[in-house]
Amino acid sequence: MTDDTKTAANDYRDTLFLPKTEFPMRGGLPKAEPKWIERWDEMRLYDRMREEAKARGAKPFILHDGPPYANGPIHLGTAMNKILKDLVVRGHQMLGYDASYIPGWDCHGLPIEWKVEEEFRSKGRGKDDVPGDEFRAACRAYAAKWIEVQKQGFRRCGVEGDWDNPYLTMNFESEAATVREFLSVAMSGRLVRGSKPIMWSPVERTALAEAEVEYHDRKVPVIWVKFPVQGEDFSVVIWTTTPWTIPANQAVSFNPNISYGLYEVETVMSEEELGFAPFAAPGDKYVLADALAEAVMDSAKVSGFKRVSDIDPKGWTLSHPLNELSDFYKHDVPMLAGDHVTDDAGTGFVHTAPAHGEDDFLVWIANGHTASDIRDIVNEDGVYEHPELPEALQGLDIIRTSGKKRGEQGKANQEVMRLLTEAGNLLSRGVTVIRDAHSWRSKAPVIRRATPQWFIAMDKPGANGTAPLRDLALKALEDTGFVPPQLRNRITSMVADRPDWLISRQRNWGVPITLLVSPDGEPHTYALPEDKALEVNKRILDAIAAEGVEAWFSAEPAKFLDGIADPAGWEKVTDVLDVWFDSGTTHAFTLRDRGIIDEKTGQADVYLEGSDQHRGWFQSSLLENCATRGMAPYKQVVTHGFIVDSEGKKMSKSLGNTVEPQQVADQFGIEILRLWTASSDFTEDLRISDDILKTNAESYRRLRNTLRYLLGALDGYDEAEAVDARDMPGLERWVLHRLAESDALVRKSYAAFDFKRVMSAMLNFCGVDLSAIYFDIRKDSLYCDAPSDIRRRSTRTVMALVLERLLAWLAPIMPFTTEEAFLMSHIAGKADSVHLLTFPQTPDSWLDAAHAARWEQIFKVRRVVTGALEVERREKRIGASLEAAPEVYIQDTSLIEAFDGESPADIFITSGAKLIEGAGTLAAYHLDDTPGVAVLPKKADGVKCARSWKYFDPKTADPAYPDITPRDAEAVREIREAN
Known part of the structure; x- marks a missing residue:
């Protein structure tokens, strides 16, 4: 050698x-990720992205951020939401757009106000003990604290955006913009004031919108009450789960399409059988829907009864069941025809208290009465209060508003039932479970209560004959894209069926309803000539832009009316706007006022939020922009589901199945949460x-x-x-x-x-x-x-x-x-x-x-070869695949032709390979899903290359490098010469 x-x-x-x-090999994400965020902040990455996109003339892409409440640390749901938005924005930036992202926060409203109330209560001060300006200052400070905490949490999620210039609904310019949008609606003629039943929270002492309630089962009393028919010896029977509304009764409704009968009691169950004496007695006569008579008699413990005759209740006048208790109840009780009355439950008659039920109110108005005729006997605390109410009812609460039993039934129901019993007009009583509205924040039940409120009309034409808001919104939804597409139907049905938008709230922390009401009860936007109303609006806007909402709360009407109208007799509205109106206007001060989109015609490319926002932010933004500009504020609506555990259960601390973003960041790195978000079908629950x-x-x-x-x-x-x-x-x-x-x-x-x-x-x-x-x-x-x-x-x-x-x-x-x-x-x-x-x-x-189809044919053969070699390795007949030189039998000549110009051995990672036309032997390996290909594994001949480990014929070796293949020898020579 x-x-x-x-x-x-x-x-x-x-x-x-x-x-x-x-x-x-390992990412070390928990420690590495914060350092990358620091680097991006130092290099002003977000600003650089904007600058370079504009320099290349990129088309803008705008995702408008739905504002989370600034009232606590981020959780997995808000983290997932922000990550999804970041995927949208970063993805479109990579697609070549100028994809800006301005994060924002909702700073007003009940969630924050409630927390601040709790803080004051913990210091021995009730809400009424704290001056309004002090309370609002505390709310502002509370929101500011959590904004900073949440900002750091979202930033830790790798979300890139204009974090130095977020939008906050409590910024003075934002509050002024919200007022500007509201006054625009008021000037459009769509604003109305009315007294009709709305959802009211006695605990929070404010009106609530549908988006602020959630529905839960609760146990309630149920009673059957007799209303004597004047001039007759029988009574109409009603059924209700709200005994406390009986003192507010003003009518009884029936349906002309229901079959009614007069029924007489013949026998009742004995006191010995029941353990108590039933209220019904032989000889009593009741008017009932025929379909429900048996169920009512059974509830009343009537063991025998007969149908006396057909009967038509139209035109009757009834007496109030508490008629003998007080002069307050000596009024006539009319019978009103209404389609809302059915005979599938109850008695076929509906006790009607227009102050406490939407159907009650509508049937009252439809029968020629007015809102001013409604009896309002419940105050803002959910307590009976009226100078003519009997002493026994004065001051009774419907729902407990404080203490450990907050949200439980108050004294009103029991006392009403006691008084009905004394009056002889309680037919039966019991307990049932209903699904009813509860405040999202306090978790306490809400009541329906008629109070003077401000509404944006859905069906009233706007000024200058513009279409009603409902029509504008439905048309806008037709022009909007939806992901997933079927959710267009969901929000469309909500808008089609929704009542007028209740926008007033009786709270301290929010954007005020900046209306001055004339001595005639008209808002200044209607009461004054247009030019003078616009001047008042300008004064209001200038004040709020300079000082925030405090400029309104601290001012007298004269500040805005001097020189325009005599301020004597004018009153300032002190309600605040529904917080959904706040968030519904965020496009105005975030996108329009900053010049990101055109003031009149511009739309954000996409809004992305959870499915609950079809009745929340998606809808309030739609209605607000349609009311002010006649179109949707977005081109597309993207909806994600909610997060559940591996079994599909809702996340709950009591179940111990919650996962916190920081926990994921510390254990895995936030990028794993981003991968999970991207890998999930976010249109369903995740x-x-x-x-x-x-x-x-x-x-x-x-x-x-x-x-x-x-x-x-x-x-x-x-x-x-x-x-x-x-x-x-x-x-x-x-x-x-x-x-x-x-x-x-x-x-x-x-x-x-x-x-x-x-x-x-x-x-x-x-x-x-x-x-x-x-x-x-x-x-x-x-x-x-x-x-x-x-x-x-x-x-x-x-x-x-x-x-x-x-x-x-x-x-x-x-x-x-x-x-x-x-x-x-x-x-x-x-x-x-x-x-x-x-x-x-x-x-x-x-x-x-x-070309790709040709290689799919090659890979089809390769899969069979690979399978055969796996068997050989498993049986320890070979170690590595390079020890093999398989014979591959192929019946389809097109598969052989696919290898033309290619080295089968290289593709199979073997030292040799032969492609043979034919079926092969019975011993050959094959795969059921690849018929016509069979592999006979064979060991490679020759010696093992000392460099590439391929087996080769030593006779072909380069004499200078006899232990390696000619290919390897050529490579070694080139490399060594180069070095």
């Missing part, structure tokens, strides 16, 4: 290209658990390892090494085709907010196309081919193209990891951050369906 040969037989490790990178997060952590590991392998494989890569696509081998051109397919899918999916599809495509591309196929096949070329070899250069060129695209495609979902990888990559010089890039353009020529 010559000296040269000895040298050749030495270690070849210095001639192999082994991937090398400083990109670590399931989460520790196991689900671990699954996403595994997905992250696979993606990170793909990036790491590419970075290592591209160590030292230079553009001079690149090969034109036309000159690349077939496998590389197949990868380019897959890149082109993936590029189209990724772009389409980001544009459609389909992040789950992006994640599925990326995991499949990285796990199958790259790791299982391309990297596996080409690692030999990458490690062992000569640097100048066209195949190796093509491999590195394709890997560079893959890495560049993967970093961009994954950047919206994995902003931290892609930034880390980008700064270590060959394209780091293109920008200071991966987030300043856009998706790379992919040449149309890369897309080659015919």
